[in-house]
Amino acid sequence: MNFLSFSFAGFGILLFAAWWALPNQCRPWILAAANIIFAALFGTKAILCLAIVSAIGYVFGLLQSNRQNKALAFAGILACAAPLLGYKYLPVAGLHIEALQAFQGIIAPVGISFYVFKSISYLIEVYRTRIAPERNFLFYFNYIGFFAQFSSGPIQRPNQLLPQLRQTFVFSQTLAFQGCIRLCWGLFLKKCLADHFAVYQGALTQTDHYYGLCIVWSMIAYALYLYFDFASYSQLSIGVANLLGIRVEENFISPYFSRSIGEFWRRWHISLSSFLKDYIYIPMGGSRNGTAVLIAATMVTFLVSGAWHGATDGFLVWGALHGIYLLAGRATKPLREKGWALLHQAPNSVLRTLCGYLCTFVLVTIGWFFFQTGTLHQAFGVASYLFQPFSFSLQYIKESVTQLGYTPIILLRLGLFTAFAAFVDWSSKDKGFGAWIMHKKPTFWVVFCYICVFSTLFFGAAGTLQNIYFAF
Amino acid sequence: MKRFLSAIALFLLPILLVVALFARAIYASGEWRTEEEIAQRVAAGEPAFFGLAYRDNTRYYKHLVANELGADLLVLGTSRSMQFHSEFFTNKSFYNAGGGAGYVNEFQYFLEQLDQDKLPQTLIMVMDQYFFNGSWVGTGSMPDGFDYGHYPFSWKTALSESMRGWASGKFSLLNALQTHPNVYGMAAVGRGSGFNADGSYCYGRLLDHPEEGTDVGFHDTFDRITKGINRFEYGEYVYPTSTEVVQSLLAWCNDHNIQVVLIIPPYAPSVYERMAESGNYNYLDWIPKILTELCEPYGYEVYNFTYMPNTQDNQYIDGYHGGDRVYATIAQTLGQQSTILQGQIDTDYLAQALADGPNPLRLTQ
Numbered sequence: 001m002n003f004l005s006f007s008f009a010g011f012g013i014l015l016f017a018a019w020w021a022l023p024n025q026c027r028p029w030i031l032a033a034a035n036i037i038f039a040a041l042f043g044t045k046a047i048l049c050l051a052i053v054s055a056i057g058y059v060f061g062l063l064q065s066n067r068q069n070k071a072l073a074f075a076g077i078l079a080c081a082a083p084l085l086g087y088k089y090l091p092v093a094g095l096h097i098e099a100l101q102a103f104q105g106i107i108a109p110v111g112i113s114f115y116v117f118k119s120i121s122y123l124i125e126v127y128r129t130r131i132a133p134e135r136n137f138l139f140y141f142n143y144i145g146f147f148a149q150f151s152s153g154p155i156q157r158p159n160q161l162l163p164q165l166r167q168t169f170v171f172s173q174t175l176a177f178q179g180c181i182r183l184c185w186g187l188f189l190k191k192c193l194a195d196h197f198a199v200y201q202g203a204l205t206q207t208d209h210y211y212g213l214c215i216v217w218s219m220i221a222y223a224l225y226l227y228f229d230f231a232s233y234s235q236l237s238i239g240v241a242n243l244l245g246i247r248v249e250e251n252f253i254s255p256y257f258s259r260s261i262g263e264f265w266r267r268w269h270i271s272l273s274s275f276l277k278d279y280i281y282i283p284m285g286g287s288r289n290g291t292a293v294l295i296a297a298t299m300v301t302f303l304v305s306g307a308w309h310g311a312t313d314g315f316l317v318w319g320a321l322h323g324i325y326l327l328a329g330r331a332t333k334p335l336r337e338k339g340w341a342l343l344h345q346a347p348n349s350v351l352r353t354l355c356g357y358l359c360t361f362v363l364v365t366i367g368w369f370f371f372q373t374g375t376l377h378q379a380f381g382v383a384s385y386l387f388q389p390f391s392f393s394l395q396y397i398k399e400s401v402t403q404l405g406y407t408p409i410i411l412l413r414l415g416l417f418t419a420f421a422a423f424v425d426w427s428s429k430d431k432g433f434g435a436w437i438m439h440k441k442p443t444f445w446v447v448f449c450y451i452c453v454f455s456t457l458f459f460g461a462a463g464t465l466q467n468i469y470f471a472f
Numbered sequence: 473m474k475r476f477l478s479a480i481a482l483f484l485l486p487i488l489l490v491v492a493l494f495a496r497a498i499y500a501s502g503e504w505r506t507e508e509e510i511a512q513r514v515a516a517g518e519p520a521f522f523g524l525a526y527r528d529n530t531r532y533y534k535h536l537v538a539n540e541l542g543a544d545l546l547v548l549g550t551s552r553s554m555q556f557h558s559e560f561f562t563n564k565s566f567y568n569a570g571g572g573a574g575y576v577n578e579f580q581y582f583l584e585q586l587d588q589d590k591l592p593q594t595l596i597m598v599m600d601q602y603f604f605n606g607s608w609v610g611t612g613s614m615p616d617g618f619d620y621g622h623y624p625f626s627w628k629t630a631l632s633e634s635m636r637g638w639a640s641g642k643f644s645l646l647n648a649l650q651t652h653p654n655v656y657g658m659a660a661v662g663r664g665s666g667f668n669a670d671g672s673y674c675y676g677r678l679l680d681h682p683e684e685g686t687d688v689g690f691h692d693t694f695d696r697i698t699k700g701i702n703r704f705e706y707g708e709y710v711y712p713t714s715t716e717v718v719q720s721l722l723a724w725c726n727d728h729n730i731q732v733v734l735i736i737p738p739y740a741p742s743v744y745e746r747m748a749e750s751g752n753y754n755y756l757d758w759i760p761k762i763l764t765e766l767c768e769p770y771g772y773e774v775y776n777f778t779y780m781p782n783t784q785d786n787q788y789i790d791g792y793h794g795g796d797r798v799y800a801t802i803a804q805t806l807g808q809q810s811t812i813l814q815g816q817i818d819t820d821y822l823a824q825a826l827a828d829g830p831n832p833l834r835l836t837q
Contacts, residue, residue: 006628020473173476180480209699403695409640446483453487458639462632 001041003236004190012240019244024168028138038147042110049083049109054144056080057119061126061133073127080119084112092311111150113308117275118144122158124279131159139165148240152233154251154271169245174438179242181437181445186235188452189228191460192417197225198465200404204372207385213400215386222372223365224418227256229468230269254429259356261325264364276301299323314379318370325363413459494634497648502656504625507533510656514669515540523659523666525637526630529622534572535582537671542590543567545816548582549598550574552737552792555799556596558670563816568671576603576714580721581618594731594812601736601778604714604759607705614713634658675789679833685790693743693791697750706752710762719766731812732772734763738798740788744779773812777802786832795833800826
């Protein structure tokens with residue numbers, strides 16, 4: 001069920017009404033029912049897998065009551081991760097190993113990547129005694145299977161979500177308004193930006209029909225599409241949760257306004273990157289145990305990130321590339337500081353900031369190239385067309401744009417909407433969208449929401465494409 | 473909670489009012505009317521002008537009307553046959569079922585679904601060139617079966633599309649809210665485009681504003697030729713299966729005493745020249761020869777209008793759809809050359825209609 005469908009709207013309205021009309025004691029049951037219904041819509045496999053992973057995590061959590069047992073924690077993590085590893089990597093293994101050919105066609109249940117990581121996060125936090133094991137299976141199931149985060153995250157930490165699920169919910173008008181504003185913003189990002197940019201990537205799939213420069217434009221379109229699509233889902237997810245009185249941390253904080261790759265990963269898919277930092281990078285030694293450990297920790301963290309997204313070599317290369325970016329960034333920092341000092345540029349100077357944004361965007365977009373193609377074979381195939389001879393004439397540039405299907409009106413519209421989104425991102429880059437918008441006056445909220453809604457009604461893409469992170 | 477709900481209701485009010493305005497426009501346009509209702513009106517001789525914007529049930533509608541009217545002279549083909557108007561013919565038992573056959577094997581299906589007493593005496597079949605190109609047919613363009621399933625009207629689709637359409641300047645809301653007698657559908661009301669009662673097509677606003685078209689300067693068609701895609705796939709020879717299909721079709725027509733005139737429709741001159749220059753469309757030269765061979769046993773006629781150097785690019789709607797003047801010229805040629813259509817073409821009317829006029833996309837009368 002897509003968040004932007006009439007059926008979800010009906011589901012949401014009924015849930016909202018039942019949630020706030022009925023007594024607090026009923027709410028865990030209402031949420032559990034909503035979670036089951038939502039998961040069941042994705043098929044029996046989805047609900048069964050959710051039930052199994054929930055049961056495993058719950059049992060292993062309880063087994064760790066009053067004792068820190070590394071082996072037990074590890075066994076629990078492995079047991080939770082097993083379905084994810086199986087579904088993600090057996091089909092790929094089946095392509096190369098004859099004995100596993102039977103697994104080639106299996107498709108992972110929706111959301112497995114997200115709720116398995118939630119389970120792992122829970123078991124590690126229990127092991128570290130940062131939270132007590134959850135004894136009430138209802139609360140635990142609602143944490144793992146929370147419908148608003150089911151299909152594409154965020155991967156909210158148990159210490160953030162579980163206490164909220166146990167509380168007595170009191171209706172907060174401020175939080176509810178914030179939720180509504182996020183729904184409007186998510187709607188705009190998806191319908192006016194993401195779904196439009198999705199259409200202009202033809203040069204990445206039929207490379208022989210386009211100029212080399214078209215591939216560059218398509219990559220930029222892809223970079224924007226990926227961000228707007230995923231960010232829209234996160235906003236809708238957080239907005240829905242807010243309407244139930246549940247607070248969720250930002251998953252994106254203006255990532256394309258990052259001055260370095262390190263900063264990018266503090267702003268992009270924050271729930272996943274912080275998971276990887278807290279549970280892989282830092283336990284492996286992080287940056288405080290020498291260069292060799294730093295290199296190993298960084299590369300393993302980013303390879304796991306790549307592998308989480310997909311089992312093909314393209315994703316691994318994408319992950320490795322970001323690891324190399326980070327390490328190279330660290331290694332060259334003294335040199336870069338000297339260079340900027342020679343140019344008399346303070347750390348927060350406009351020139352330095354703009355260069356940082358541009359370089360980071362270029363590096364990230366190069367990474368997206370491997371992410372989008374998925375396999376090295378396809379990546380090299382596309383790259384071979386990228387380096388066709390091209391002319392620097394205005395006519396060539398114009399044709400490279402029109403070949404992709406852009407018209408002046410489309411460019412103007414997309415340009416204006418992107419500028420609007422950039423303005424919002426720029427304005428909220430320090431505090432995040434939620435904090436930024438809530439500091440504005442109610443009049444601003446109303447105008448902002450009307451811009452989002454009417455833009456969607458009059459200029460939104462027809463139909464609604466599946467969110468890209470649904471596939472992970 | 474009450475304050476929150478009141479605020480939300482107040483916020484939604486203007487949105488609902490705007491949506492209601494568009495709903496009213498859709499209702500006033502008759503977009504919701506069914507093809508059956510309009511077919512009945514056409515059969516009753518009403519001057520119904522039918523142009524839906526938010527669903528395409530052309531083949532279903534054309535079949536309905538063809539079966540109602542049982543015209544003696546029937547035109548059948550894709551969108552490249554829609555510009556034959558009843559005024560071109562002296563035979564007033566005429567219907568243009570153009571749009572009713574989108575694939576080479578759909579012609580026979582269309583005719584087989586007509587009641588026996590509704591079959592035409594004379595059939596003008598317009599056969600698009602790519603029907604005979606294995607590269608195009610191989611893209612799934614010879615379906616195993618057909619049916620006249622059709623899309624019902626959907627308020628959700630119509631509302632969202634109408635709002636987007638209005639924002640794109642496709643129609644005037646004020647105009648759409650007014651009453652338009654005998655005009656049905658948002659495309660008909662908003663842009664003047666749709667099917668006349670005789671089945672021929674009017675491109676509406678596009679005729680006076682060709683710069684608003686999607687293929688200005690034929691850039692889209694030239695792009696397709698460069699890439700060899702989307703009806704402009706490259707081909708060396710005629711696809712044998714298509715030939716067999718046409719053979720079966722002609723035999724069927726003969727069995728049902730239907731006289732057939734086969735027409736191969738035109739490309740815009742510069743489009744054809746670009747195709748010829750590319751050297752990738754050699755199958756085009758084979759089509760008229762093969763079709764003539766197939767028609768000979770039955771005395772049917774074949775006319776190849778693929779390249780009409782006596783027409784101009786500005787008389788074409790896009791790279792492969794001629795305007796009314798192009799098809800009037802075709803009809804005039806048929807009037808001069810066709811034995812089967814002898815006496816059925818109004819050459820006097822055509823001579824007047826093809827007189828010089830200010831708009832190359834319109835006839836002078």
